[in-house]
Amino acid sequence: EAGVAQSPRYKIIEKRQSVAFWCNPISGHATLYWYQQILGQGPKLLIQFQNNGVVDDSQLPKDRFSAERLKGVDSTLKIQPAKLEDSAVYLCASSLRVVVLAGYNEQFFGPGTRLTVL
Amino acid sequence: AQRVTQPEKLLSVFKGAPVELKCNYSYSGSPELFWYVQYSRQRLQLLLRHISRESIKGFTADLNKGETSFHLKKPFAQEEDSAMYYCALSHYSGGSNYKLTFGKGTLLTVNP
Numbered sequence: 059e060a061g062v063a064q065s066p067r068y069k070i071i072e073k074r075q076s077v078a079f080w081c082n083p084i085s086g087h088a089t090l091y092w093y094q095q096i097l098g099q100g101p102k103l104l105i106q107f108q109n110n111g112v113v114d115d116s117q118l119p120k121d122r123f124s125a126e127r128l129k130g131v132d133s134t135l136k137i138q139p140a141k142l143e144d145s146a147v148y149l150c151a152s153s154l155r156v157v158v159l160a161g162y163n164e165q166f167f168g169p170g171t172r173l174t175v176l
Numbered sequence: 177a178q179r180v181t182q183p184e185k186l187l188s189v190f191k192g193a194p195v196e197l198k199c200n201y202s203y204s205g206s207p208e209l210f211w212y213v214q215y216s217r218q219r220l221q222l223l224l225r226h227i228s229r230e231s232i233k234g235f236t237a238d239l240n241k242g243e244t245s246f247h248l249k250k251p252f253a254q255e256e257d258s259a260m261y262y263c264a265l266s267h268y269s270g271g272s273n274y275k276l277t278f279g280k281g282t283l284l285t286v287n288p
Contacts, residue, residue: 061219091275100180100262100278101220113273149220165276167220 060084062168064150070174076138079171083131083152089113091165092125092135093149101149107133108155140175147172178203178267182279189253190287197248197282199237199263208266209246210276211237215259223248223261233257253286260284 063082071077083090088109093101104123106114110130118125122141127133137144151165179202189195201207211223224232226239226246237248246263263279 098185098280100264100280101276102278103275106273106275108273113271114269114275116269164222164225169219 062150062152062166064148064168064171066171067169068172068174070176071140072176073142074139076136077140077173078137079135079148079150079173081133081135081150081168083133083150084166086154087152087166088130088155089153090127090133091149091151091153092133093151095147095149095170097146104135137173140173142175145173145175178265178277180263180265180277180279182261182263182282184282185280186283186285188285188287191255192252195250195253195257195284195286197261197263197284199246199248199279201244201246201263201265203244203265203267205268207239207241207244207246208274209237209239210264210266211235211246211248212262212264212278213259214262220262253284255286255288258284258286 065080090107092104094104095101104118105125107127110127123137125135147170149170150168153165181200183198209226212220213223214220235250237246239246260281260283262281264276266274266276269275
């Protein structure tokens with residue numbers, strides 16, 4: 059089966075500009091995640107969707123970051139305006155569903171978008 | 177609050193030597209722990225999960241609740257094991273939802 063798709067793979071912008079990332083999850087996966095991975099760190103969850111509803115956005119900097127998943131499939135993550143500290147790899151992941159038996163909640167990751175803010 | 181600590185940023189071993197990647201966690205609930213791996217130019221992927229008690233690619237990991245550890249072990253390292261390894265904790269986040277908290281990762285290099 060096709061994996062999680064993300065675009066673009068690389069993006070370079072100047073601070074205060076806007077940027078958007080796109081993610082297409084694995085077909086049939088109800089849950090979609092956006093992670094931020096700063097160099098030298100592990101991935102940090104920004105937002106989690108169940109179908110087209112947000113189930114967790116507690117770590118999303120809402121003053122500048124926004125995300126949507128309007129039809130419960132594709133998702134976009136936007137940063138407006140970008141800051142230098144937003145330079146990171148943005149990972150999208152999907153899973154079949156958010157399950158109560160969390161031990162089986164395998165997430166499948168996309169290749170990521172590497173953002174450089176100058 | 178939940179936390180995952182991987183004390184080693186870098187770990188270098190020779191082929192055929194045993195390898196152990198350390199992971200400690202902090203969580204007040206019942207932990208669900210995973211190891212994810214990222215090979216060069218590949219995507220982050222699940223290696224193994226503690227609840228399955230399985231061995232994948234010769235790797236095993238045992239959950240030690242007393243020491244709050246989930247170390248990843250392999251008796252004989254291979255060059256193809258060279259990769260970035262992340263320990264992750266799945267924890268309750270409200271409603272019927274769980275989310276993953278990752279450690280900072282350990283870069284394993286297996287030398288010939």
